[in-house]
Amino acid sequence: MLNGTVESIAKNTLLYSFVLSQPFAVYAGAYPIFENKTLLEAKELNYGDHGEAVRILQFKLNELSYYNDKVDGELGVLTEHAIKKFQRDHNITISGQADKETIYALIEVDIDNHLKRLERLSGSVYPGLRGEDVKIVQESLQYFGYYEGEIDGIYGPLTKKAVEIAEERHNIDFLDEAPKQSLSTMYESQKQTSTIPNTKQSNVKSVSVKSNYSSIIQTAYAYIGTPYVWGGTSPGGFDCSGFLNYVYSVNGITIPRTVSDIWNYAQPVNSLSVGDIVFYQTYKPGPSHAGIYLGNGQFIHAGNNGVEISNMGEAYWQQRYLGAKKIGG
Structure with missing residues (x-):
């Protein structure tokens, strides 16, 4: 076969x-x-x-x-x-x-x-986009023989045609167009204010919560090794915000679904402490990845390799670090 x-x-x-x-x-x-x-x-x-x-x-x-x-x-x-x-x-x-x-x-x-x-x-590339994410998609599309153009990082007609084939054969849904607020607009906003753009207001009502960080971290540890699944929110597979949602919900705390909404919902901190949520800018401007700080420069998160512990001092994370916030008071 x-x-x-x-x-x-x-x-x-x-x-x-x-x-x-x-x-x-x-x-x-x-x-x-x-x-x-x-x-x-x-x-x-x-x-x-x-x-x-x-x-x-x-x-x-x-x-x-x-x-x-x-x-x-x-x-x-x-x-x-x-x-x-x-x-x-x-x-x-x-x-x-x-x-x-x-x-x-x-x-x-x-x-x-x-x-x-x-x-x-699939949820971060769309027609007209240029960049490393498009190159990665083109490489994988070429792997299956769907894409026959140059690996140039430009989402043009050849990439779109290959994406349509992949969607049909592998049941993967890509974006048909750019998000309503384009990434370039977000980027310009970020440059002008020198702060993280408030891209979306949270619908979650802010409440004062005395978080039991020890229990939250213990819950997070229990799911190390769980595979990464885009959009995943259960022990069968997590994405980064789905992992945070699940861990907090097990401990009786409701937080927003997306990383950007969690960033807007959480409270600023003066210094990094165990149990804080650390935020990163990865595939798009603004907060797009997050995990729970464990101390000693380490954090637990749902990364590409599944739920794992990473070192904030590694070049990849150090260059993309945005800051830390906490849930509740």
Whole structure:
């Protein structure tokens, strides 16, 4: 079933003949669907094997953080060890051989990762938008053979056509147009005031709450490892604000649904304390991600890898930090 799907996608794209004429170094990572086809045709890779299929295997294992050595096309001890680690994590007989079951599992993980990227960004890209998020969407659309244009970060006609195919085949809903208040308007507002724009008034009535931060943090810890799901609000899967909503509701406290509304609803703090909500500007101007501060520079949140603990000192978070607020008095 998987083999037929990959074959179909590969042969129905205009890039197929071009890619097959190029050396591995030219398209490694750029056209993953063709790498999948090469792996499927290899059927099984064993210790001592070498060639393009092995290089692709090493590349994919490296992308998934199982293989950290040189991608040289030689299936040696380190590659065999990486295969065993992957097999162990995916309940496959640990043999060190990239057999059919292992290759299929590797490709399924690859496909699932690209679908999750499309689902995660479906609510933040729209026709006319330019930027890194559009590039990520284009890369995943290209992976499935739906997009045949340049990865340029511009949501133009080719991207729109590819998005429509993805929506139909994978039941993903993208935005048809820009939000009523465009991101550029929000950005200009932010530059003029040098503060976070009050993008929307909260409908939640403000009440004085003496928050039991110990209980809230204990609840949050209980859901570490829960997968990230765009729009998720339950233990089956959370997005960042859905996670906060659930954790607070378990403790008898109602807060707004979106990060921007939580920002407007919460109370300012003079200094960061355990239990405060920390806010970040990620995929759009203004507060778009949040988590609960745990102390020692760490916070718990529903990130791309699911509910996890992250370090605020990491470059990614440090550069996007907006500030902290608290719920209640």
